[in-house]
Amino acid sequence: MTDNKNFAARMGRWSAQHRKKAIFGWLAFVVLSLVIGGAIGTKAPENDTTYVGDSGKAHELVDRHYPTENVESVIVKGGDPRAVRAAVDDTVAAVSAQKGVYDVNSDQVAKDGSVLVDFKLRGDEEAAEKAVVPVLAAVDRVQARNSSVFVGEFGSASANKALSKAFEDDFKKAETLSLPITLIILVFAFGALVAAGVPLLLGLSAVAAALGLVALPSQLFPLGDEAASIILLVGLAVGVDYTLFYLRREREERARGVGHREAIHIAAATSGRAVLISGITVIVAMAGMFLAGDQTFTGLAVGAITVVLVAMIGSVTVVPAVLSVLGDRVEKGRIPFLGRLRRSDGESRVWNTVLDAVLRRPLISAVAAIAVLLALAFPALGMRAVLSGTDDLPRNLPVMQVYDEINASFPGGQIPAVVTIKAEDVTAPGVTAAVKDLEARAVESGRFNGPVDVNVSRDKHVAQISIPIQGNGTDDVSMEALADLRQTLVAQTVGRADGVSAAYVAGMTAETKDYVDFLKGRAPLVVGFVLLFAFLLLLVTFRSIVIPIKAIVLNLLSVGAAYGVLTWVFQDGHLEGLLGFESNGGVTAWLPIFLFVILFGLSMDYHVFILSRVKEAVDRGMKTEDAVAHSIKATASTVTSAAVVMVAVFAIFATLSFIDFKQMGVGLAVAILIDATLVRAVLLPATMKLLGKWNWYLPKQLHWLPEFRHEAEPSPSRA
Template sequence: MTAQQTDTPPHTTTTPPDAPGALARWGTWAARHIRPVLGVWLLILVGLGAAAPSVFSSLAGAGWQADGSESVAVRDLAQEHFGGNTSSAVQVVIHTGDGTVGDATTTGIIDRATELLAADDRIAEIMPPTPGVTVSQDGKTGILVAGAAADTDDMVRLADDLSDSITALATEGTEVFPTGQSMLWSDFNHANHDAMMKAEMMSWPVTLLILVIAFGSLVAAGLPLMLTIAGLVASAGALVLLNSVTPISVWAMNFALMFALALGIDYALFLVARFRDALRSRPDAPDAAAAVGETYGTAGKAVLLSGLTVLVSLSAVLLVPAPAVRTMAVGIMLAVVFVLAASFTLLPAVLGALGTRVNAVSLPYAKKQEHRSPLFARWAGILRRRPVLAVVGSGALLVLACLPVFGLKVAMPSIAVVPEDAPVRQGYHLVQDAMGEGAPGMLQIIVDDGDAAEASRTAAQTAGIGAVTPAAPASDDSGLTMFQAVPEVDPSDSAMNGILADLREHLPESALVGGAPAENIDLQDALDRWFPVIVGIILVLGFLLLLIALRAPLTALVGTVVSLLSTGAAFGVARLIFQDGHLSGLLGFEPQGFLDGWGPVFFFAMIFAVAMDYTVFLLATVKEHRERTGDATTAVTEGMAHSGRIIFAAAAVMVAVFFTFALAEPLPPKEMGVILGVAVLLDALLVRLVLLPALMLLAGEAAWWCPAWLRRILPDISFSH
């Protein structure tokens, strides 16, 4: 077939239409009952919307821990038996340039800080700067420790409340900064939230512009934003309500914001484009409700399958025993659920009410725009003539981009992830300058009284430990003793892993080692341990969903495996940028020498979900045309012609949304924006529009082969109308 021939729709034989399926009937009903649908959504948005404004102030700020780990056990014991001297305790760093800690000026500051902190019931015992323990050798820097009497989330809220008041205690010649783990998460959350909100605001105008270009109509372009707003308001309110039952990380809403926008646009693009095509097929008697029914009987199945694939991918993340990671997945899943709900209720009702007015306020070219794209039909013709070249070329580029993954390093974030002028970072560096590199990350050791002397000697002789503080007995009769070991390296240094392992191996059996660095290492170990399990679950469940929908084992397998290439390529690029520092000057960040530890687990699930989103749209359209024509090769051509422009437009929106986060100052949103943006770009351009269709062209009818026994088991899902 020539390129010219591929632009002409193939001749198809007409057969009596089957009875409309459940989704088609549902779409028709919703299109004819806009008032009850809008009434229900009004109740949802008013009810959940009332809670939504407090979402960022209500949600939890901590949760970065491995539940059940040794370090969490140490924190719990320290809070119960040692006056709250835990990793979540508030530390106030006082540094004087003229005098020494203990003179009249610093004593006055310590007294005011003690009064300020003691007035809050989230503070337990307050320990003033102690020579030999929390005062530097030159006497110019001291640390006041305010013990934690509340859980880690409440301690982060306390840091939010008191940070400015503590900083305001400074006088001329004397600096005062709050620091410690709770203050770190407070400043970290604020910096990242502000950056993500700015990025969201930047992305909306760009998104609207792309949608107007894609649809050619202001009214049609507004429908994806309607879905997004409805999904965001509902999910924000639901997260606030859920937070009253169990702590939900504030990061859950940050990610929900981004994914609601991306998926809301994806789903609306696919559905609205199909609806407009259904209307055009009825020029003499445009029945909006019937067009909606046709839309949901075809494209609706693909959207539902896509949403289920996203939910399945993210549900695997719930296995990680880290509250922050789990609840981030919950936030995205809630956003997906509400966007899906709006896509299957609110959108068909509005489409039914609009009818042909969906094309209102159109640009001139929009009147000639058809669902079937001649441009992508011609592109499919090129792939059809050179499928081997397409597979080899796109595959080689993707594999080349994947190669750096093998040198990827991950770790929990260092102090560099907060802005340089953040109080916690200034206090951190004051402590390092005065007391040594490892002083901000002391390791806490709790041991039975009888083993305390041996444990102290062993810790002091451990390589990498510079000093050991005097042992302190518990404040009750628990029979426990606690002391702290000061490492010789920065808390984020990779050598800390070996130091912690040596301590745990050689200390007496009753000893437990914790502290902020240990909590980070234990969390990273948990993430590393669960990563292959999560990858396996996501791949298997993604394959099964495609198999059920397509009834084609080879196509389901290929569709699943090629998604790994774009995922691996994105992490390969991430290693070059964030670990090795390439483009760091252009992007404006200081490389840590590793990727933040939650990246592989969380970003893999997100990237795979988005990749499968495009896979479903393409393969569902290809299957629809195979059902119509009975020819596998023609089906690929027509599938590309009918879905290529939608995939391209959806990818353009996602890349624009994600890359705006690359402009953020803090590192985590920058990592997220670059990794997800690169993943979507590579997946759409090289995988969905080149590699996957070329592989299907090479496979021919074998792509749709299914053994008889499996065909009897699987449901018969048709994507044609």
């Protein structure tokens, strides 16, 4: 008989017996979540950037001593000086007439005759993005009236507005493509339309409920736009996975001749229990992002944990009820030819062939798999973390085309290094002389350009010295210039001027360097947390010290391989034409931690699902070798189907416009593909056969751990 004492079994039995309550209760929960979310509203962060290091200290000084400013620039560029001057005058008049615009000037003239019309917008960031709309329209009219020259606007408000729209369009594309692709894959996996729809419905309803529920934690942890994206990405993946595990087991038991209700009970007691263990492990892994100390990671963690929790609850409550209602009608809408790749017992012919070969030569298979994984991981030894800069943004955006025109005429002016100094009076003769000395030395070094701009706060306690920097802001040229500025130029000039109490360097280059260094310092804490708690969860679940150690090693191998592929593709610049990007010489700084946490969590789904079946067979008295063969053959097609869904959804992100999304999509897709094939179908069974009974070794000192029976042999019933 099945083990009916675990929570999942009890929930499954209740759900199947009270199916109307379970289904309508779930629908009410989803609707209520959306209503609550709509009423409360998801709180967004006031500032979506985490400032750390010296650049963070500079931003704190600026926030305290300067009013909020939103600077915009309009470049007027052309061959005829008279046409340029006429367009400049037209631009000054047009923007000055707009509400919220102040401090208009046209003093900057480039060597090629181009002119910058600079102005500021009143209000905070949100107000500026609204105020810039009529300004952009006015600039477009100036361009139309002066067609012989180029007129374009770039600034914080105009760029944020354009990039937000581009982000939104990208995610709409991902959402639009992910649902039909997932449905098609599930139809192929089950060979029936109704069965394919069940996992998709749970995934979508879990995503909907989570999108509403995150409004609650957002009051404490404000969430950026990325939270909704991770909810869709992870929610669809785990929602489909969990239902897939459940539904496949129920179908398998029915094929063995077990009665409809009993098959649901067995699925609840086995796959349902595996879902709970997997879900808890994923949640623990996602919680590691809280330790990254960055509000973006915090938002991602809140979103991911919420949707995994909702999907986990739905899989053990409403799925049994849906299966109870559908009965054998779950096979409705069958596609006849799709069943030919699978045997009548549900096992995959392809994976059976692979597994038989692996188990015949386990040592050779294990060594070969490890060699391939290490070869894939090798490029990661030279991985370089960078933050995506302006050069990495899509060039088909008009605002970025304007940026390129400005940067061509005024190199480095849009991404200057900003030296922020604090003194009792930054206009004192000694400080002013030191500032002049810094300006001269910086330009003479050849690492910086002119003109240098000095902006003094109203209280005269702080000054910002903006020095246009060579390079694109994140490349080696810019980083070398930053090092020279911080270590030599500032120290020899304003850093030792009388009355100066602090001197910090900010700007894109400095913020990139500080943020990368910050994440490198936090990474060991995140990784250690995830590994420790994953080890403890698996130790308690399987009462073996070998199983969790091996699970961690296998997961680290698949993550390492993903890092290696990312480095080879994006840092070394392979497949640029195919994926539509230009290498920026590194991997985006936040991605390694994010990938580790997400992949470690999601890959544990497969690991727990497979090992639960193995332990179930061992508990029934089967030898470990036979249990491995039986369990992996029984679960291979399920794991493959779940992995294909994930790979397809993640791969969509590789087609988006922004390089960060491309890297995320490729990294996730490659890692899941490697994990579900090379690791789970080759390395896992090979190592389990080699270890034999040692797989279940538990030191005597730990025998006090509770023992969970995964299942006893069910008694076939045709009831």
